[in-house]
Ligand code: HEM
């Protein structure tokens with residue numbers, strides 16, 4: 001009797017061990033981290049996001065991009081959300097001047113603080129919001145790993161060093177993704193995030209007016225489709241305002257795979273989009289996703305978002321759970 005119960009106890013703990021091994025990825029994140037501590041957490045996030053996007057659909061782009069910017073600087077630990085204090089924060093770096101939607105994260109946080117005070121981290125909110133935005137705009141869902149804790153440092157210099165400029169070539173893109181533990185496949189798949197949203201003229205203007213610095217009327221990026229150049233020149237005049245341009249013309253509010261078709265037709269908006277034609281692996285992905293249904297892209301996108309969401313996370317007792325996302329406790 002005693003031996004049988006100790007056997008079953010051993011059996012039980014081996015199972016428990018295996019189960020926790022399967023549920024917990026090695027970095028301490030897991031799907032459903034708040035299942036017990038805040039059972040409605042994910043539903044609350046989704047509700048707020050659906051309400052917000054119903055009245056302000058243009059926030060879908062910035063809210064998806066925010067997770068990318070968070071993860072690439074110090075890891076996915078919510079430092080992108082912190083306001084400047086004694087020194088300038090990531091928010092104040094040039095590439096971040098175009099980030100929006102911070103007040104939406106605050107709104108989600110307020111709803112979560114009401115339901116479960118000091119339980120759900122800001123870094124997890126950013127990760128969940130990214131998923132909910134993709135679903136709300138027509139993409140497929142994925143299971144978001146949670147359990148991230150919030151960092152306490154945000155540094156403008158680190159944002160400038162780690163955020164990828166839009167004129168980066170394929171070598172640089174591959175290197176910068178590899179530095180974050182992401183693969184070439186993650187690069188091509190996550191670039192598909194440019195299927196939604198808008199860009200300021202400043203992010204690509206060099207390509208349409210003064211590509212080599214000669215400034216002649218034909219000084220344009222030779223890798224950019226000439227009809228598209230004409231279109232972009234109308235939207236962004238030489239000395240005109242820094243307007244917003246749709247990144248995925250025709251469906252910039254729908255998460256679909258038409259980005260790959262545009263890029264393959266030399267209509268990627270940034271040099272970093274066009275660069276995806278310069279590598280055999282990224283090019284092959286573009287070519288095989290420019291037509292047909294989006295099932296594999298949607299599945300791939302979820303997998304790569306989970307990969308990105310693991311970059312440099314704080315877990316366990318590291319960091320803190322902020323009460324207000326724009327300031328440390
Ligand atoms: C591969 C390197 C990447 C570069 C160089 C890059 C660059 C840019 C730039 C320059 C903009 C326009 C900002 C503006 O002028 O307003 C932009 C917008 C955007 N990016 Fe990326 N990006 C990259 C990867 C990603 C990734 C991995 C995601 C998410 C999965 C993403 C999602 C977005 C979204 C959704 C927008 C639209 C934002 C809006 O509507 O305001 N990007 N990106």
Ligand SMILES: *[C@@H]1O[C@H](CO)[C@@H](O)[C@H](O)[C@H]1NC(C)=O
Pocket residue numbers: 083324326327
């Ligand atoms: C952070 O800055 C934003 C925008 O300037 C402001 O609305 C918010 O109240 C600030 N947060 C804190 C905690 O001061």
Ligand SMILES: *[C@@H]1O[C@H](CO)[C@@H](O)[C@H](O)[C@H]1NC(C)=O
Pocket residue numbers: 087155156157158
């Ligand atoms: C910000 O980061 C840079 C680069 O790592 C570092 O040199 C600088 O001391 C940091 N600034 C603050 C205020 O911590």
Ligand SMILES: *[C@@H]1O[C@H](CO)[C@@H](O)[C@H](O)[C@H]1NC(C)=O
Pocket residue numbers: 169170171172
């Ligand atoms: C890519 O850019 C880097 C500098 O940013 C440059 O050194 C390198 O030669 C470029 N590579 C290619 C293939 O153009």
Ligand SMILES: *[C@@H]1O[C@H](CO)[C@@H](O)[C@H](O)[C@H]1NC(C)=O
Pocket residue numbers: 210212213214215
């Ligand atoms: C083109 O770029 C060059 C070099 O950056 C600059 O000197 C020149 O003023 C620019 N010309 C125009 C028309 O913007």
Ligand SMILES: *[C@@H]1O[C@H](CO)[C@@H](O)[C@H](O)[C@H]1NC(C)=O
Pocket residue numbers: 216217218
């Ligand atoms: C571009 O325009 C200049 C004059 O503005 C001309 O000399 C040159 O041949 C043109 N180049 C191309 C490739 O059309």
Ligand SMILES: *[C@@H]1O[C@H](CO)[C@@H](O)[C@H](O)[C@H]1NC(C)=O
Pocket residue numbers: 293294295
């Ligand atoms: C997409 O294509 C796959 C096969 O490549 C098929 O199994 C799936 O049912 C298709 N999905 C839709 C929504 O058409």
Ligand SMILES: CC(=O)N[C@H]1CO[C@H](CO)[C@@H](O)[C@@H]1O
Pocket residue numbers: 091092093096097098099100
């Ligand atoms: C969105 C955001 O935080 N933008 C800030 C970027 O930096 C400028 C200048 O430091 C601030 O005025 C913006 O509020």
